[in-house]
Amino acid sequence: MNINRIYFVTGNPYKLAEVVAILSEGPRLPFELQAVQLELPELQAQPEEISRQKCRLAAEQLQGPVLVEDTSLCCTALNGLPGPYIKWFMEKLEFEGFLRMLEGFEDKSATFQCVFAFAPGPGSEPVTFVGRLPGRIVAPRGPSGSKWGDLSRLFELEGYGRTYAEMDEATLRAVSHRSRALALVREYLLTL
Ligand SMILES: O=P(O)(O)OP(=O)(O)OP(=O)(O)OC[C@H]1O[C@@H](n2cnc3c(O)ncnc32)[C@H](O)[C@@H]1O
Ligand SMILES: [Mg+2]
Numbered sequence: 001m002n003i004n005r006i007y008f009v010t011g012n013p014y015k016l017a018e019v020v021a022i023l024s025e026g027p028r029l030p031f032e033l034q035a036v037q038l039e040l041p042e043l044q045a046q047p048e049e050i051s052r053q054k055c056r057l058a059a060e061q062l063q064g065p066v067l068v069e070d071t072s073l074c075c076t077a078l079n080g081l082p083g084p085y086i087k088w089f090m091e092k093l094e095f096e097g098f099l100r101m102l103e104g105f106e107d108k109s110a111t112f113q114c115v116f117a118f119a120p121g122p123g124s125e126p127v128t129f130v131g132r133l134p135g136r137i138v139a140p141r142g143p144s145g146s147k148w149g150d151l152s153r154l155f156e157l158e159g160y161g162r163t164y165a166e167m168d169e170a171t172l173r174a175v176s177h178r179s180r181a182l183a184l185v186r187e188y189l190l191t192l
Contacts, residue, residue: 077105131181
């Protein structure tokens with residue numbers, strides 16, 4: 001396949017910066033990654049299908065190879081919810097409301113999940129890549145005002161005993177759901 005530029009499409013500047021940083025580490029990809037800041041509609045569906053839909057829309061709009069990503073936070077006690085709707089839950093309930101929602105449940109385990117979708121152009125079925133990070137929801141710890149907002153103070157990574165907000169950026173980048181998914185994206189892109 002003759003690709004020399006891939007558009008990474010997101011409305012979130014932090015996500016964009018993180019993806020560019022992670023992909024610029026390690027073996028160099030034979031493509032230029034071009035950032036496109038665009039808010040894509042997210043259709044109600046399972047996380048992988050939401051990402052695929054975003055990818056199809058992005059490929060149509062940009063008429064070229066595109067990479068998109070959608071992040072979910074899945075709580076075990078809520079059978080995977082809020083999942084892809086976490087953004088709206090945090091916006092509407094704020095962290096106090098979100099914690100209250102889980103109060104009645106003993107099981108506070110949760111998983112951050114990142115689904116990237118890639119399509120070489122419009123009309124192609126997108127390929128997806130999933131990265132997961134297990135943890136649990138805790139009372140807020142760590143500095144507030146971080147780039148990912150209060151959610152990062154509520155999610156404690158399994159095996160680290162620290163919340164997202166308490167982790168240093170390099171360690172987090174090495175283990176995060178996004179890095180895990182991007183390792184698969186990189187592997188795939190290198191086969192094109
Ligand atoms: O335009 P897109 O790429 O969709 O960007 P977005 O900000 O709308 O992102 P999502 O639809 O993937 O929604 C995921 C929500 O989870 C948050 N989020 C994403 N990655 C995160 C991370 O690594 N740590 C903490 N929160 C994260 C993000 O701020 C959103 O509120
Ligand atoms: Mg979004």
